Amino acid sequence: MPEFDLAIRGGTVVTAADTFPAEIGIRDGRIAAVASRVGDAARTIDAGGLLVLPGGIDSHVHIDQPSGPGIVMADDFASATRAAAAGGNTCVMPFALQPRGESLREVAAAYRAKAEGRCHIDVAIHLIVSDPTPAVLGQELPALITAGYTSFKVFMTYDDLVLNDRQILEVFEVARREGARVMVHAEGYDTIRYLSERLERSGQTGPYGHALSRPQPVEREAAHRAITHAELVDLPIVIVHVSGEEAMEQIAWAQGRGLKIHAETCPQYLTLTAEDMKGLGAEDPIAGAKYVCSPPPRDAASQAAIWSGLQRGVFDLVSSDHCPFRYDDPQGKLNPKGRTSFRWIPNGLPGIETRLPLLFSEGVSKGRISLNRFVALTATNHAKLYGLYPRKGSIGPGFDADLTLWDPKRRETITQKNLHHGSDYTPWEGFAVTGWPVMTIAGGQVIAEEGRILSEPGRGRVLDRTIDRAGPFA
Ligand code: DUC
Numbered sequence: 176m177p178e179f180d181l182a183i184r185g186g187t188v189v190t191a192a193d194t195f196p197a198e199i200g201i202r203d204g205r206i207a208a209v210a211s212r213v214g215d216a217a218r219t220i221d222a223g224g225l226l227v228l229p230g231g232i233d234s235h236v237h238i239d240q241p242s243g244p245g246i247v248m249a250d251d252f253a254s255a256t257r258a259a260a261a262g263g264n265t266c267v268m269p270f271a272l273q274p275r276g277e278s279l280r281e282v283a284a285a286y287r288a289k290a291e292g293r294c295h296i297d298v299a300i301h302l303i304v305s306d307p308t309p310a311v312l313g314q315e316l317p318a319l320i321t322a323g324y325t326s327f328k329v330f331m332t333y334d335d336l337v338l339n340d341r342q343i344l345e346v347f348e349v350a351r352r353e354g355a356r357v358m359v360h361a362e363g364y365d366t367i368r369y370l371s372e373r374l375e376r377s378g379q380t381g382p383y384g385h386a387l388s389r390p391q392p393v394e395r396e397a398a399h400r401a402i403t404h405a406e407l408v409d410l411p412i413v414i415v416h417v418s419g420e421e422a423m424e425q426i427a428w429a430q431g432r433g434l435k436i437h438a439e440t441c442p443q444y445l446t447l448t449a450e451d452m453k454g455l456g457a458e459d460p461i462a463g464a465k466y467v468c469s470p471p472p473r474d475a476a477s478q479a480a481i482w483s484g485l486q487r488g489v490f491d492l493v494s495s496d497h498c499p500f501r502y503d504d505p506q507g508k509l510n511p512k513g514r515t516s517f518r519w520i521p522n523g524l525p526g527i528e529t530r531l532p533l534l535f536s537e538g539v540s541k542g543r544i545s546l547n548r549f550v551a552l553t554a555t556n557h558a559k560l561y562g563l564y565p566r567k568g569s570i571g572p573g574f575d576a577d578l579t580l581w582d583p584k585r586r587e588t589i590t591q592k593n594l595h596h597g598s599d600y601t602p603w604e605g606f607a608v609t610g611w612p613v614m615t616i617a618g619g620q621v622i623a624e625e626g627r628i629l630s631e632p633g634r635g636r637v638l639d640r641t642i643d644r645a646g647p648f649a
């Protein structure tokens with residue numbers, strides 16, 4: 176009987192720390208050996224000329240999430256995880272959103288039930304806390320954290336989600352006591368409302384108004400406020416989807432003072448600008464709706480600043496913030512109310528399948544970041560920050576056999592017709608990239624190869640996590 180179920184030979188292994196030629200032996204879904212030569216295997220994959228990276232972990236995606244009256248998200252768990260797999264990912268982390276007035280425990284159970292049996296790759300679920308009642312703070316949240324939902328997101332904006340400062344402090348306090356990880360959406364609610372109403376009064380109701388209603392100071396102020404609250408409670412936090420240079424400066428300032436403020440950014444803040452929301456040249460006057468997301472993409476100066484933040488270590492994470500709506504659909508971007516004001520255009524972009532190629536190409540192939548930093552930003556740090564390490568996020572004996580084989584020289588052009596998500600467009604249509612994930616292996620099984628999906632829904636598991644107060648990034 177062969178020693179391994181699968182051997183990968185001839186490739187160059189890349190982790191967040193090292194790059195070296197090695198063979199990998201896989202048994203029972205886990206990595207059993209990494210060495211210059213491993214023993215015989217039932218199947219051998221020739222990775223000659225390829226890079227062997229930990230499978231991508233996308234710790235910020237929205238799947239099948241309630242999105243308001245008449246609006247429907249474009250992906251369910253099957254379509255989102257198949258697109259993720261095709262794009263080189265082996266684990267994603269979506270959100271169970273608590274509508275106000277509902278039990279967080281019931282919301283988490285119902286959301287988990289939607290995922291069970293439908294996923295191509297493993298998922299781990301974050302919570303969104305919108306209604307921190309005494310019962311939620313005192314019983315439900317602590318019980319859920321203990322049960323394996325060890326991270327949650329809070330919002331500083333949106334009518335249905337916003338927490339006030341007092342509520343944020345109280346939620347932070349629970350997270351500190353229970354050892355949970357908090358993600359913060361940092362944009363100021365009142366300032367956005369004020370600016371939105373002013374824009375509407377002046378007739379600026381098209382998609383570009385979305386960018387004008389949430390300028391950089393709106394994000395900068397909220398980031399500073401979140402940092403202040405985190406400092407007062409002595410809680411490490413993750414400020415997610417940082418889009419602007421000004422918010423990033425606040426984070427760098429806090430980090431310089433020794434505060435444990437982690438930051439995430441996304442490909443849209445490195446490759447798109449607010450100008451895209453003008454939809455110039457497109458037939459429909461609100462074609463810019465395709466690019467409406469929050470926070471909005473900024474400008475070239477901000478893009479350059481975020482690259483520098485990635486290089487200097489201000490950011491730990493690059494996630495997709497995949498939040499997919501169909502464009503040409505009355506339940507999506509072109510819903511009837513969205514034509515009356517940017518305020519009603521659903522916020523979010525599809526990006527689960529394009530995150531890794533975009534960052535590889537714009538980052539590694541263009542010499543802005545090293546391969547090792549790419550691995551840290553797209554896999555290892557996600558596992559470390561959200562309690563999946565050392566099970567996932569690197570390559571070594573004992574890790575899940577979640578691997579992506581990359582052809583660093585392959586040139587491709589991103590186009591909707593080749594993507595696997597449920598949306599009907601990609602914001603990166605026609606974007607040329609160098610470097611491509613040619614094979615995705617999850618739990619030792621080849622689940623995607625050259626854009627073909629080889630797994631079935633239900634292969635992926637819903638993972639529980641445990642608190643490790645002494646773990647990496649604790
Ligand atoms: N925040 C997200 O994290 N995703 C989409 C929209 C939003 O506001």
Ligand code: ZN
Pocket residue numbers: 360415416469
């Ligand atoms: Zn958000």
Ligand code: ZN
Pocket residue numbers: 235236237496497498
């Ligand atoms: Zn998001």
